[in-house]
Amino acid sequence: MDPANEFLPYAAGDAVFALEPRVRKALSGRPAEFARAAGAALAWEYSGNLTWIVEQPDASFTIVNGKFVPRGIPEGSGGEEEPSQPVEAESERGACRHYRRIPATLQNLLVGHIHLCSPNRALASGLNSLLGCTLELVDKERQEEALLEELSASWESLDALFEWTVDMRNLPDRQDLLNRIVERAVAVRAGANAILWIEDNGTLMPTAWVAPAVPQPRPLQTGIVGRALDQRSSLILRRAGHLSHILDDEPELREAASVVVVPISTQSQLHGALEVWTDDCVEDFESPHLRLLETLAMQAALVVENDRLYSIQLESERLRQEVDIGSRIQQSLLFSRVPDRIEGATIAALTLPSKTIDGDFYEVVDYNPSCFDVVVGDVMGKGVPAAILAAAAKSGLFRSLCQLMVDTGRREIPQVDAIVTSLNAAVARQMISVDSFASLSYARFDLVQNLVTFVDAGHTKTFHLRIRDQQTFILQGDNLPLGVLQEEVYQQVAHRFEPGDLFVFYSDGVTEARSPSGEFFGEYRLYECVREFAHLPVEGLIEEIRAAVIAFSQREIFEDDLTCVVVRINPRSPASTETRESRVFSSDLKELYRIRQWVNDLWLRWAPRSHAEDALYQLILAVNEVASNVMRHAYGNDPSQRLRITAWVEDGKFCLELAHTGIPFDPASSRPPSFDGTRDGGFGVFIIAKSVDKIVYTRNDGDWHTIRIVKSFGPGPDQTSAG
Amino acid sequence: MALVTTNLDGVIVVEIPGPSLDASNAKDFKNEVSPFLANEAKVIFDMQHLGFVDSSGLGSILSCLRQLNASGGDLKLCGMTKPVRALFELVRMHRIFDIYDTREQALAAFTS
Structure with a gap:
């Protein structure tokens, strides 16, 4: 052989x-x-x-x-x-x-x-x-x-690793780092090319490369790279040229003599592959090369994983900041401090913030000791956008209030329906543009008339508990939420209450708090809780509501914000009802003299010794103007109609309520007066507004419409106008 | 409404009857006083009997002033009671009208 x-x-x-x-x-x-x-x-x-x-x-x-x-x-x-x-x-x-x-x-x-x-x-x-x-x-x-060779190769690898580590520290950008990895990979062998593939939704994206042609994205399971990824192990091919039948999808390997593919993966996730090849056959890739390339692939995996974790952290940090900003907005802008100087009522508010931020807000506006508004709202949506919209709604509320007061040119408080209509007109465009809307419950408490006037704009039902007979009333309207129709006109409804009664406003976070089994807390449980603890001071009652919701849901952090405002009308002191008289007059302008005389007599009877004579003149002027307006405009000078006037003293003030069954008089419809003498009329409404501390027009659903004026016995704020 | 008018050297003094000038009688007053507001008339309204004037009463007096001003005449007011004065000040009409405490002062203002 x-x-x-x-x-x-x-x-x-x-x-x-x-x-x-x-x-x-x-x-x-x-x-x-x-x-x-x-x-x-x-x-x-x-x-x-x-x-x-x-x-x-x-x-x-x-x-x-x-x-x-x-x-x-x-x-x-x-x-x-x-x-x-x-x-x-x-x-x-x-x-x-x-x-x-x-x-x-x-x-x-x-x-x-x-x-x-x-x-x-x-x-x-x-x-x-x-x-x-x-x-x-x-x-x-x-x-x-x-061994020496290997040692030297190890030294080279170590050197490369060192440089790489320096890069890691100095190059913050993921792309820069991956570029550097590819540069290192091709330095493993003279004439080597490399592509670093990163997987993105089933597609391999060429992310960094040293190659004669720009590589194109390709499906994950393509060719040799796909095989290495599939097996999750490195792959060396020598004399790869004869494998041309699988190289159609990998044009870069068409001339390749020697190929190494190393998967880029962490323990849990496959990120891509490092593909290195040479077109000449001077020297094949050997195990030391492979080891270095595997190290580089691990580094690439670290870069990609690091980047991913960084993005996640960034996102969670952004979220955390958003929550932080949102809750600060909410606490400072959306939840008002409940005013403590309302004399006729006590109010307590509960807010339990949720995991994220909601658009819950509330506001208490107190005009004087016997009149205040409670506004509870909820802007649809979550996060900072909802909180900002809610803040915008609140500022819109105050702007509307101011605007209405300026427009009427009187000192009277704008009507609730006018406020909400104006507020909606102001914020609707904004809300519609971001596909949001807000529900709102707006209630005005008139402690003189014992009347709550409210607009319900798609909010949760407000709950009224009449203490005298434990009867419950649900305050609910059928207005659209804010931000649905810009030109919507809101309707108010009036509802009587009695001293000592309770009102509960709340956001849907309360009634929609869920038990572990998914059941809603619901209105019934809320009402029951209010009824059970109605004897407590409002702070105690609200604490019981909080405890009940937490016990029911068995958690302290909720999906939605929980907002709850409890209003208790203070029981009236017995003395205040003693000074009360009512009289009916016919709608005849000749009665004006009698009305003035009657009011004059009551004033002198009820007024303290130190009363101001000018205040009496002003009150008489105001009563006269109101009555004459009712006779002429509400009743159209029909002397057969009746006008009922009730007078009483409350909180040291002279109060008068004129009730009629004619056309509701709208003081805003009259032209403002001209003070240069060029016009005769228009002074009436101005005189009323300037003469009294407060005037409230109420359009009731029933027969009687009322106009109430309040005048303190002391010098009025407008005494200075004489100068 | 019966007006008592006096012509003093070409100045017409109108005493507005009491006790009040309000929505119930402002129109009457306007009709009664109109004849005295002829061209270039010098007129004094003596208001000492009026314990009360409302916006309608004020409007009627204002109307007289405008009528006189338009025809070259003039109107002065005198004898205002406190409540009436308070109304005039409330609606700032004390700046539009020439107001005197007494009839004599108003007359003097016309003759000077």
């Missing part, structure tokens, strides 16, 4: 090729010296070619054109029968007849054969051992070199 035909595994060929010169060189050293001294012949056979190392003229073989040629060897003792086994041929003593063909094996690879021919058996054996040692030495040397 011709040694040239010996099979060498393909991958081993290159290694043998690298080892052969070493073996040959080693044989020329001490084995050659020994052979010369002993008169032995030594030849080296590689890939079927023989060369002399030490030639002896009497050797049993010679070399012709690199081929083994026997010389007078006795038959049956040739080395060709069993070339892989040591062969020994007996010969005459002294002659170089002891022949052996010894396989030279390194790292389990057959590198070649040594042909040995010595004068006697002992020498042959000695030389054989020496050859064995020599080969072993070569092997050790090679191993040492490999």
Whole structure:
């Protein structure tokens, strides 16, 4: 068998090729010296070619054109029968007849054969051992070199890692870092190209690359990269060119000689792949390369993961800040301090903030000791946008109030329906543009008339508990929420109450608080709770409501804000009802004199010693104007109609209520007066407003409409106008 | 409504009857007083009997002033009671009218 035909595994060929010169060189050293001294012949056979190392003229073989040629060897003792086994041929003593063909094996690879021919058996054996040692030495040397190489590669890797770590610290941008990783990857081997793929929703996106052509995004399961990702393990392909059938999807590998694909993944997640290849076949990728590339891929995974976590953290920080801003908006802008100077009522408010921020808000506007408004609202939506809209609604509320007061030019408080209509007109466009709306419950408490006038704009039902007989009333209207129709006109409804009564306003967060089994707290439980603890002061009552909701839902943090405002009308002092008189007059202008006389007499009867005479003139002026307006406008000068006037003293003030059944008089409809004398009329409404502390027009659903005026016995605020 | 009028050297003094000038009688007053508000007339309204004037009464007096001013005449007021004065000040009409405490002072203002 011709040694040239010996099979060498393909991958081993290159290694043998690298080892052969070493073996040959080693044989020329001490084995050659020994052979010369002993008169032995030594030849080296590689890939079927023989060369002399030490030639002896009497050797049993010679070399012709690199081929083994026997010389007078006795038959049956040739080395060709069993070339892989040591062969020994007996010969005459002294002659170089002891022949052996010894396989030279390194790292389990057959590198070649040594042909040995010595004068006697002992020498042959000695030389054989020496050859064995020599080969072993070569092997050790090679191993040492490999170790050194590896060490040096490790140093290089370490160096690269160090630089990389510095980059990590200095380059904050994910793209910069990935670019740098690719630069490092191609530096692993001269002429290398690399693409760093990052997976995005099933597509591999080329994120950084050093390549002749710009890579295009491709599906995740494509080609060699796809296979590496699928198996989640690194993949080395040498002589990849012959795999052309799978390279159609990976055009960059069309000319590739050697390819490495390393998945980029963390323990939990696959992020992409690092693909590195070379087009020349000078040197394949080896395990040290692979290790470095795997390290780089891990770094890439860290960068991507880091970036992802950073984004998550950023988002959660943004959310946290939003919640923070929102709750500050809510606390400072949306929830008012409940005024403590309302004399006729006590109010307590409860707010339980939710996980996020809601658009809940409330406001208490107190005009004077016997009149105040309670406004509870809820802007649809969550977060800062809802809170800002709610703040806008509140500022719109005050703007509307101011505007209405300026428009009428009087000191009277605008009507509730007018306020809400104006508020809606002001905020509707804003709300419609952001697809939001707000529900609102707006109630005005008139402690003189014991009347609550309210507009319900799609809010939760306000609850009224009449203490006298424990009867409950639900205050509910059918107006649209704010921000649905800009030109919506809101309707108010009036409702009587009695001293001592309770009112409960709340947001849907209260009634829609859920139990662990998903049941709503509901209105019924709220009403029951109010009824049960109605005897407590409002602060205590609201605490009970809070406890009941928490006990029901078994949590303290809610999905929605919980807002609840409780109003208790103070029980009236018995003294205030003693000074009360009522009289009915006919709707005849001639009655004006009698009305003035009657009011004058009551004033003098009820007024304290220190009353101001001017205040009396002003009150009489005001009563006269109101009554004359009612007779002329509400009743159209029909003397058969009746006008009922009730007078009483409350909180040290003279109060008058004129009730009629005619057309509701709207003071806002009259023209403002001209003070330069160019017009005769228009003074009436102005005079009323300037003369009294307070005027309230109430349009009731029933027969009677009322106009109430309040005048203090002391000097009025407008006494200075005389100057 | 019976008006007592006196012509003093071309100045017409009108005593407005009491006790009040309000929505119930302002129109009557306007009709009664109109004849005295001829061209270039010099007129004094003596208001000493009026314990009360309302916006309608004020409007009627204001109307007289405008009528006289338009025809070259003039109107002065005198003898206002406190409540009436208070109304005039409330609606700032004390700045539009020439107001005197007594009839004599008003006359003197015309003749000077």
